Amino acid sequence: xxxxxxxxxxxxxxxxxxxxxxxxxxxxxxxxxxxxxxxxxxxxxxxxxxxxxxxxxxxxxxxxxxxxxxxxxxxxxxxxxxxxxxxxxxxxxxxxxxxxxxxxxxxxxxxxxxxxxxxxxx
Amino acid sequence: xxxxxxxxxxxxxxxxxxxxxxxxxxxxxxxxxxxxxxxxxxxxxxxxxxxxxxxxxxxxxxxxxxxxxxxxxxxxxxxxxxxxxxxxxxxxxxxxxxxxxxxxxxx
Numbered sequence: 118x119x120x121x122x123x124x125x126x127x128x129x130x131x132x133x134x135x136x137x138x139x140x141x142x143x144x145x146x147x148x149x150x151x152x153x154x155x156x157x158x159x160x161x162x163x164x165x166x167x168x169x170x171x172x173x174x175x176x177x178x179x180x181x182x183x184x185x186x187x188x189x190x191x192x193x194x195x196x197x198x199x200x201x202x203x204x205x206x207x208x209x210x211x212x213x214x215x216x217x218x219x220x221x222x223x224x225x226x227x228x229x230x231x232x233x234x235x236x237x238x239x
Numbered sequence: 240x241x242x243x244x245x246x247x248x249x250x251x252x253x254x255x256x257x258x259x260x261x262x263x264x265x266x267x268x269x270x271x272x273x274x275x276x277x278x279x280x281x282x283x284x285x286x287x288x289x290x291x292x293x294x295x296x297x298x299x300x301x302x303x304x305x306x307x308x309x310x311x312x313x314x315x316x317x318x319x320x321x322x323x324x325x326x327x328x329x330x331x332x333x334x335x336x337x338x339x340x341x342x343x344x345x346x
Contacts, residue, residue, distance in 0.1 A: 164335040177334040224330040225273040229282035
């Protein structure tokens with residue numbers, strides 16, 4: 118059974134960089150897209166971006182200038198950095214498996230981490 | 240970006256009711272539509288992928304229809320554990336986008 122676990126600071130100061138890591142266990146990290154999704158309290162889901170195990174990325178244009186994702190296949194983990202954070206970045210951040218890279222396959226988020234709350238506050 | 244609009248935003252229903260939630264995409268997305276269930280304090284759970292395929296382990300009372308721009312999620316006979324918030328999501332193009340959610344409450 119694939120499991121994802123987010124880790125990182127629960128509080129970040131305004132203008133600083135939010136850094137989270139997601140560790141994948143119970144299955145291979147290879148041949149899949151891996152995504153970050155966030156959810157402010159009481160609100161809906163926002164896709165932040167995804168990374169393939171080759172390192173290629175797609176980011177949400179609304180966050181693109183501040184987002185960096187990376188992957189370490191040897192440690193079965195991938196990471197998110199979000200720079201210049203403000204209070205608007207306060208949310209629960211989820212990592213999720215975003216679909217197998219097969220021609221014609223329809224991607225979906227089938228495995229999720231439990232989520233980690235990140236609060237931006239001084 | 241492809242906009243996803245769900246209706247209704249909230250819904251009150253009783254155990255045993257048949258319930259339908261609608262999701263409309265701002266352009267055709269073929270079958271690239273997925274449905275998730277989220278309970279308070281929990282991560283979303285995949286119910287339906289590719290518009291109408293039931294995720295393994297999900298009860299058969301859940302079903303989905305498409306393709307194109309208009310999609311539905313139907314719960315044939317509501318059970319107490321089905322009261323939650325439901326989201327649609329398109330994976331046709333990036334950025335992937337979600338509907339705003341439909342909160343299903345007990346009447």
